[in-house]
Amino acid sequence: MSDAEIRVAVLGARGRMGAEAVQAVTDAEDMQLVAELGRGDARETIVEAGATHIVDLSVPDATEDNVRFAVEHGIHAVVGATGWDDEKLSRLQDLLSEHPDVGVLIAPNFALGSVLATAFAAKAAQYFESAEVVELHHPNKVDAPSGTAARTAQLMGRARRDAGVAPSPDATQKDPDGARGAVVEDIHVHAVRLRGLVAHQEVLLGSPGEQLTIRHDSFDRASFMPGVLLGLRTAASRPGLTHGLDGYLDLGL
Numbered sequence: 001m002s003d004a005e006i007r008v009a010v011l012g013a014r015g016r017m018g019a020e021a022v023q024a025v026t027d028a029e030d031m032q033l034v035a036e037l038g039r040g041d042a043r044e045t046i047v048e049a050g051a052t053h054i055v056d057l058s059v060p061d062a063t064e065d066n067v068r069f070a071v072e073h074g075i076h077a078v079v080g081a082t083g084w085d086d087e088k089l090s091r092l093q094d095l096l097s098e099h100p101d102v103g104v105l106i107a108p109n110f111a112l113g114s115v116l117a118t119a120f121a122a123k124a125a126q127y128f129e130s131a132e133v134v135e136l137h138h139p140n141k142v143d144a145p146s147g148t149a150a151r152t153a154q155l156m157g158r159a160r161r162d163a164g165v166a167p168s169p170d171a172t173q174k175d176p177d178g179a180r181g182a183v184v185e186d187i188h189v190h191a192v193r194l195r196g197l198v199a200h201q202e203v204l205l206g207s208p209g210e211q212l213t214i215r216h217d218s219f220d221r222a223s224f225m226p227g228v229l230l231g232l233r234t235a236a237s238r239p240g241l242t243h244g245l246d247g248y249l250d251l252g253l
């Protein structure tokens with residue numbers, strides 16, 4: 001084993017994503033899987049196992065504490081678990097300023113196609129009168145809207161605001177049951193939960209007489225693994241917080 005080897009602890013290792021990541025890390029020649037943690041397992045195991053990196057694929061309620069533990073112990077973190085709102089991100093930034101050698105990637109989505117779709121949507125959003133997001137997932141998902149949809153809407157909304165675009169036209173006066181969906185940065189976000197689905201998203205952009213739809217589909221969790229491995233291979237060389245796998249890619253957009 002070389003000193004430079006990436007020694008990985010997977011958190012949420014028995015979950016849908018975690019199990020896939022355990023296999024991907026095991027198969028990677030430049031990595032060693034040194035710990036697999038689930039709910040109730042002591043985080044100290046990560047340190048005892050000599051991990052240089054964690055992959056956090058646990059749950060929104062646990063991820064902040066997991067990442068805090070890693071950073072405080074000088075361990076790089078690649079994070080796919082959702083729930084990272086602005087408050088948590090800001091606390092993490094503060095923590096990282098005390099640990100300037102540690103790299104953390106918070107990746108709402110590891111699939112390259114999804115990362116590109118979000119970047120395209122952010123780029124296109126200012127050119128259309130109307131913009132909405134529809135995310136579609138398997139019914140075992142515990143959070144809504146998805147982390148990917150929330151981030152996509154946030155980037156779209158900010159781009160529209162910076163360009164001076166008005167909020168999407170909407171004559172709705174009565175919506176007692178929330179049929180118009182969640183609102184993130186002035187963008188409506190709709191969540192579908194349907195047996196048979198994995199992870200899908202449509203960004204709808206409309207102007208008089210035309211519509212642009214930017215759709216991405218993950219049919220299998222294998223789609224996320226190249227992004228997880230890229231995150232693990234890059235995090236140590238990118239100290240501080242990176243929000244979005246696009247931060248490790250040169251998309252040129």
Ligand SMILES: NC(=O)C1=CN([C@@H]2O[C@H](COP(=O)(O)OP(=O)(O)OC[C@H]3O[C@@H](n4cnc5c(N)ncnc54)[C@H](OP(=O)(O)O)[C@@H]3O)[C@@H](O)[C@H]2O)C=CC1
Nearest residue numbers: 012014015016017038039058062080081082107108109110
């Ligand atoms: N960024 C990306 O590309 C992707 C992100 N995700 C996100 O990853 C997360 C996991 O998704 P998914 O695998 O489908 O969910 P699962 O429910 O299948 O897996 C979550 C796992 O985390 C375990 N867990 C709970 N608490 C802790 C804890 N404190 N420490 C360690 N493990 C814990 C759970 O154990 P138990 O079963 O005992 O509760 C469970 O095994 C979600 O937030 C999801 O949105 C999912 C797909 C892609």
Ligand SMILES: O=C(O)C1=N[C@H](C(=O)O)C[C@H](O)C1
Nearest residue numbers: 082108109141146147148199
């Ligand atoms: O829970 C999931 O499955 C997924 N979660 C992430 C999210 O909330 O965006 C990524 C992907 O959509 C799959």
